[in-house]
Amino acid sequence: MAKTHVSTTINNEPVEFLCEPNQTLLDCLRNELQMTGTKEGCSTGDCGACSVTVNGRLVCSCLVFGVEAEGQNIGTIEGIGKAENLHVIQQKFLEHAALQCGICTPGLIVATEALLAENPDPTEAEARYYLAGNLCRCTGYDKIIRAVMDSAAEMRGTA
Secondary structure: OOOEEEEEEEOOEEEEEEEOOOOEHHHHHHHHOOOOOOOOOOOOOOOOOOEEEEOOEEEEHHHOEHHHHOOOEEEOHHHOOEOOEOOHHHHHHHHOOOOOOOOOHHHHHHHHHHHHHHOOOOOHHHHHHHHHHOOOOOOOOHHHHHHHHHHHHHHHOOO
């Protein structure tokens, strides 16, 4: 099968790569672009570990073909803060111990950023509903929701 050339934007940087027509965006990110922050959990769109944004819309990258990234603006965990300068959301996840094994964490952080871009002042119920597609086996969700709510407050300047 012939590879397809894809020109896209990832984390506000122009990117080009080659991929098989049936290769997922998740596989392209991890295997073609060595962007391994996005995790593979279920490969069926049920767990949210591979969450990224496409033109600001939260999606499971295991359900999107890499060729569909053509001309799109993709956001991944690599575009949210750096080890030496964490994003508020990342800092709050640490402060609230909202992570353990780390498989779900990148997807939850990407989903939280998407939520807060859409709704900077969510209720706890709205946050829980928005993040319902992101599964975590380790934390029990309460710490995650506290981190999300604290992130929202700090980003609004009301913390």
